[in-house]
Amino acid sequence: MQVAHAPWWLGALVVVGTLAVGSYAVAALHELLATAVAGGGVRVGEGVAAPWRRAALLLRQERTRTEAPDPITWALAPALYGGLAALALTVVPLSSTFAVADFRTGIVVWGAAEALAIVAIFLHGWSPNSLFPLVGAYRFVALALSYELLSMFVLIAAALPAESLQLTDIVAAQHGLWNVVRQPLGLPLFLVVSLGVTFWGPLDLADSSDLAGGTSAEASGGQRLSWQLARCAMLFSFAAMGATAFLGGPLGPWLPGPLWLLTKTVVVLVILVGLGHVVGRVPPERFVAVGWGLLLPLAFLDLLVAGLEALP
Amino acid sequence: MTLQTLLVVSAALVGVGVYGALSQQSFVMIMMGLELMLNGVMLAAVAFWALAAAGTPKGQLLTIVAMAVMAVEMVIGFAVVVAVYRARQVDMTDMLDELKR
Amino acid sequence: MSAFLVDLAFWVFAVGAVWTGYRVFRTDSMVRASFLLLASLVNVGAIMLLLSAEYLGFALIFMMALEMMVMALFMVMFMMNPAGLNPMVMVHQNRLSAVAGFAAFLGLSAVGVLADFPDRPVPEPVGVVARLGEELLGDSMLVFESVGVLLLATMIGAVALSSQRGRYGAADEGSEPPPMVPREGGAR
Structure with a gap:
């Protein structure tokens, strides 16, 4: 399909700008929903200010040191994770004819970014050379193998009606009917993957408090801030992808495409962050059993439904 | 970027892989040497596909088969390492010297 | 570009x-x-x-x-x-391996440089993915099927090789946990 091309610097600017605003929005939403879920009503002023306050606090904090860390890897792991969030966002079409990098194999690019994100999280836990971070990293990788399979099956199912791995084609194929109606299992499974890969809420099993902070147990100050920022950015990218692959992305009446995409992304974000507040942390061993025994067969079912519908 | 330079690069990858697979003592490091050799093979296959085969998809298929071989090598390799370790507490080739005696 | x-x-x-x-x-x-x-x-x-x-x-x-x-x-x-905190060298036949690796490099690059390969580049990059997909999943699907069966067999084999419990009881029965200090005179 023919798409518009932008100069590379404009694309980079769009992606970085969107992610900067997006990750701040995720942090603010996290605070807002926390008060709302706790019954304190919607306090916009507090929610908007809280991320800045936390960031300022972290920036004033002293850096912790560990014995014989791998300093370069430790410092670069958040950058790698955030950069992968940006790479993942480049393939998401912002309007029905424009994505920053509209690869013919968009779904595979997304999968590569997800797979390398797992490596980034492992390195973040391995590099401080400390016990709890390594345990968190190990546990995350063991779980991540089940997220990755789920993610690929539901995204391939979403690509089936379009008969293309290109995301602008996938959006175009949802003109008549969104994938969320066509494949009702897809979006919920993708939300599970999103929470898993960004270790958010119920699936916060990499940085959880039962491991004294997991992979970021030894991170403090600006390093912790950048890691949390990267994590918010990744959650934003996942929400944008969920909105694109299952909710029709920029498709919709009256409003221009980017606004529709933004609206749907925010809806997905509210669901994700809200789930993070409402559902308690899942025990990892139970999640592995559920993941392989229940969620993976459901993903197969999703693929089967998509395949049957795609038959001529 | 010509076919010649691409083939030299892939030959270098295979060469390093041969060195690693022959010189390392630990099973897992030997597997890394094998993977590096397959890496060179895949590069050469894609180079031939792109520059000498007029775009018939056969070269790409060869690469896909090489990827499958990598996966098989790793799975079976780790399974054997686990089995050997269970039986003998051994993770290096030189410790498996029963047949030498 | x-x-x-x-x-x-x-x-x-x-x-x-x-x-x-x-x-x-x-x-x-x-x-x-x-x-x-x-x-x-x-x-x-x-x-x-x-x-x-x-x-x-x-x-x-x-x-x-x-x-x-x-x-x-x-x-x-x-x-x-x-973690790589201690220096570690775990190699054997180092010189032989280096020579073999270098010989492999020389031989293969000699083939690459000296042999006369046709110069037929990909005509246009558009449709490359589609043609690969048709080749992989078209007509007889031979490569796809054989790779699929190969991977299935590999999975079964790996599970059989490495699983804890087999037909004759636990796989590690009679084995001992690795000692904290190396055994004298090597592994056995």
Whole structure:
């Protein structure tokens, strides 16, 4: 399909700008929903200010040191994770004819970014050379193998009606009917993957408090801030992808495409962050059993439904 | 970027892989040497596909088969390492010297 | 992209692939070794992208990221010195291997440089992915089926080889946990 091309610097600017605003929005939403879920009503002023306050606090904090860390890897792991969030966002079409990098194999690019994100999280836990971070990293990788399979099956199912791995084609194929109606299992499974890969809420099993902070147990100050920022950015990218692959992305009446995409992304974000507040942390061993025994067969079912519908 | 330079690069990858697979003592490091050799093979296959085969998809298929071989090598390799370790507490080739005696 | 930029990118990725590949066997840490190998594979994937093999390049990066992740897990599980805090040399027949590796490099690159290969580049990059898909899943699906069956057999074999409990009881029955200090006179 023919798409518009932008100069590379404009694309980079769009992606970085969107992610900067997006990750701040995720942090603010996290605070807002926390008060709302706790019954304190919607306090916009507090929610908007809280991320800045936390960031300022972290920036004033002293850096912790560990014995014989791998300093370069430790410092670069958040950058790698955030950069992968940006790479993942480049393939998401912002309007029905424009994505920053509209690869013919968009779904595979997304999968590569997800797979390398797992490596980034492992390195973040391995590099401080400390016990709890390594345990968190190990546990995350063991779980991540089940997220990755789920993610690929539901995204391939979403690509089936379009008969293309290109995301602008996938959006175009949802003109008549969104994938969320066509494949009702897809979006919920993708939300599970999103929470898993960004270790958010119920699936916060990499940085959880039962491991004294997991992979970021030894991170403090600006390093912790950048890691949390990267994590918010990744959650934003996942929400944008969920909105694109299952909710029709920029498709919709009256409003221009980017606004529709933004609206749907925010809806997905509210669901994700809200789930993070409402559902308690899942025990990892139970999640592995559920993941392989229940969620993976459901993903197969999703693929089967998509395949049957795609038959001529 | 010509076919010649691409083939030299892939030959270098295979060469390093041969060195690693022959010189390392630990099973897992030997597997890394094998993977590096397959890496060179895949590069050469894609180079031939792109520059000498007029775009018939056969070269790409060869690469896909090489990827499958990598996966098989790793799975079976780790399974054997686990089995050997269970039986003998051994993770290096030189410790498996029963047949030498 | 201009031809010069493509050439520059190719040399950066080529040197990166070979250098990180060599560093795999020169680092003290097992985890570093597996991620250096991943770096080498990612560089090769990038060269594939330059060669307009879009699907293969990204698929290589995607698959190898997961594969090397698993590799690193096994590394930490089996090996001493996962963090690379102590210097470590675990090689044998070093000189012979170096000669063999160099000979392989010379022989293969001689073939690459001296042999006369046809010069028939990909006509247009559009439709490359579609043609690959048709070849893979068209008519008889031979490659797809055989690779699928191969992987299934591999999975079954690996589970049979490594599972804890077999027909004759637990696999580690009668074995002992590894000692904290090395046994005298080697492993046995």
